[in-house]
Amino acid sequence: MSSSSKRRVFPFAAVIGQEEMKLALLLNIIDPRIGGVMIMGDRGTGKSTTIRALADLLPGIDVVQGDPYNSSPNDPDLQSTEVRQLIEQGNEVSTEERQVPMIDLPLGATEDRLCGTIDIEKALSEGVRAFEPGLLAKANRGLLYVDEVNLLDDHLVDVLLDSAASGWNTVEREGVSVRHPARFVLIGSGNPEEGELRPQLLDRFGMSVEVRTVREAELRVQVVDQRTAFDDDPDSFISSVQAKQDSLQKKVVSAQDRLQNVVIDEDLRLKISAICGELDVDGLRGDIVSNRAARALAAFEGRNEVSEEDVARVITCSLRHRLRKDPLEQIDSGDRVIKAFCNIFERSDEDVANSFELASID
Known part of the structure; x- marks a missing residue:
């Protein structure tokens, strides 16, 4: 797709801070089933x-030309009824990239x-x-x-x-x-x-x-300067970070291809479910999402096996919103997840703190 036809938006690779948000978004791109x-x-x-x-x-993405549903030319689960019928009847369909x-x-x-x-x-x-x-x-x-x-x-x-x-x-x-x-x-x-x-x-x-709002003055200035540079000359700014953007894109595509080969050890799966049980999480969505997110993270980092650190980095995002709210409880829901993780994995708060802060996408 030519650069002239693409939207001129602020590049993802140039976004400063908010690492947890960026990582969660990328993991969902790698595995939409999250x-x-x-x-x-x-x-x-x-x-x-x-x-x-x-x-x-x-x-x-390759789509069937003229199809209003962005139908895939080769995946029946991503095809409209009309496109699927055409293909089943032996007709060839034209494709285009969107x-x-x-x-x-x-x-x-x-x-x-x-x-x-x-x-x-x-x-x-x-x-x-x-x-x-x-x-x-x-x-x-x-x-x-x-x-x-x-x-x-x-x-x-x-x-x-x-x-x-x-x-x-x-x-x-x-x-x-x-x-x-x-x-x-x-x-x-x-x-x-x-x-x-x-x-x-x-x-x-x-x-x-x-x-959260960034509080450090230097980081705030950096964010303002970047936004100003983009607004003043979008093409020049995008070109300046294009190499980083391309590298991140390749990393995501590679992770999508690798995902199906990533395995998660049974002991880690048991500990994830133990955390969900300790936090009294209703249903099994928390277990499923935590497993999928950990596998997506391992794939993103080019590995075929999920590590304990992967679980540490995704467990808070996967569970914090599933906890029952107690209006009298002062502790933050994210802190409750971290505490449960430390209990199940038998690690101290200080020892595990670094793992939870390793959310950088670089």
């Missing part, structure tokens, strides 16, 4: 900038805008399924970003999470039904001061990240 990321934090901490930069980091879709869901969106709508009048008069694809169709094989997700109507959140979990979207109206693939990485962000998500909905996000 289930997305919920990012909560102060206003103006670079949440939206980092998320929009993520799609730009990824290489283009940038990974990055779809924003506005707060005021209706369910029809999100899921798509069926033109019943045309269906009855002409006997054809006249379907107007929604945002879920456009987000297939890409990223779906919901800013201020904690302010989104609950029924839309339910639809989003169901589609993200199943990988399909079904629209039914007056006996007419349309079903299409909707596999995307769901990313939500919000400010906790403006309201919390319901616990049962928060639990459906694979990982949860908390971002």
Whole structure:
């Protein structure tokens, strides 16, 4: 894809700080089955900038030309019904390369805008399924970003999470039904001061990240200088970090290819489940996500076996949002996860502190 046709967004590789957020996003790109990321934090901490930069980091994808669902030319699970029928009938389909879709869901969106709508009048008069694809169709094989997700109507959140979990979207109206693939990485962000998500909905996000405002003066100046340089001359700024961006892209693609060969020792799996049990985590999503995130991290770092340090680096993001809230309890949910990790792995707080701070993506 030519550079002139690409979005001019702030490069992911140039984002300073917020290492936990960047790592969680990359792990979900490596293994979308992790289930997305919920990012909560102060206003103006670079949440939206980092998320929009993520799609730009990824290489283009091959899609069936003219298909509104970004259907894959070779994976039946990522194909619309029409494309699959064409291929099954022995027809050849033309392909084109597209940038990974990055779809924003506005707060005021209706369910029809999100899921798509069926033109019943045309269906009855002409006997054809006249379907107007929604945002879920456009987000297939890409990223779906919901800013201020904690302010989104609950029924839309339910639809989003169901589609993200199943990988399909079904629209039914007056006996007419349309079903299409909707596999995307769901990313939500919000400010906790403006309201919390319901616990049962928060639990459906694979990982949860908390971002804080940078306090160090030198780092703040560095962030301001970089943003100013990008705004003044985007092309020049992007060129200055292109080598780093390309290197990170190769690392992510390599991790995607390596992922299926990464193994996690039974002892580590038992300890992960022991942590979930000690924290009284409901259900098994915490166990599953922690295992997947640890494997994705090992793949990202070029290894075929998960280490104890991998578990340390992902366990907080995987579990902190699944803990039952006690209004009288003073300890932070992330600290509770770290304490449980230390108990199960029989390590001291100081000994394990370095592991939890190794979230750099470099």
